[in-house]
Amino acid sequence: MLMFFTGTLLGEVIKNMQSAVDSPTQPSPKMHLYSAHDTTLVSLLRVMEVYNNRTPVYSSSVLLELWKGEEKPYVKVLFKNQTDSDDLIIIHIPGCTDKCALEDFIKILQKNVVKDIHTECNPEQDKPSGINMSLVVLGSMVALLTIVVVALIVVHCRNRQTSQSYRPLSTMDDEYS
Structure with missing residues (x-):
């Protein structure tokens, strides 16, 4: 160098x-x-x-x-x-x-x-060709999109699971109404 x-x-x-x-x-x-x-x-x-x-x-x-x-x-x-x-x-x-x-x-x-x-x-030898660069960009975008979709699915499933597992306890008054 x-x-x-x-x-x-x-x-x-x-x-x-x-x-x-x-x-x-x-x-x-x-x-x-x-x-x-x-x-x-x-x-x-x-x-x-x-x-x-x-x-x-x-x-x-x-x-x-x-x-x-x-x-x-x-x-x-x-x-x-x-x-x-x-x-x-x-x-x-x-x-x-x-x-x-x-x-x-x-x-x-x-x-x-x-x-x-x-x-x-x-x-020139160190530069990736246009096709290689396009593949890198496309691959990065697909990976980012996959991470976002997986994160949304996880958040949605947790919210759904929490809402289904929460059930208010019945009180004695409710049973007799």
Whole structure:
């Protein structure tokens, strides 16, 4: 489930980085900014397998930087926990150094990226067909109607039984009238 929550975001980041490397002559944005809540930051850190079980404070940020290396491009992952400080925490992706080669970054985290959310979730497969849904509705209505009829019969029988079993006692005056 976590993969679907933030795996799409990580996939978008990787796609943008790969696009910048594959087409260096094409104009592309120098920066992509995403605004998120603390829960999204936690999820992103988890999907990158670096979460330390501490809830980020208000205004925390995760920075994923793509750098041109001497040999090949690399990714730096940084965490800023406070706005009133210039301190950045370097985050090490498991299996990488603080300068993680882009190809290694992708290879390590690819398993957590959602390729196509629509295909993977496949909502059409989970939807009952029109006929099945009609049968469910019809069955529910028949069951409800049966319960109501049985309840009415029980109430009617109890009322009838009570009225038949109640007979006023005769008094001596009645016998002689």
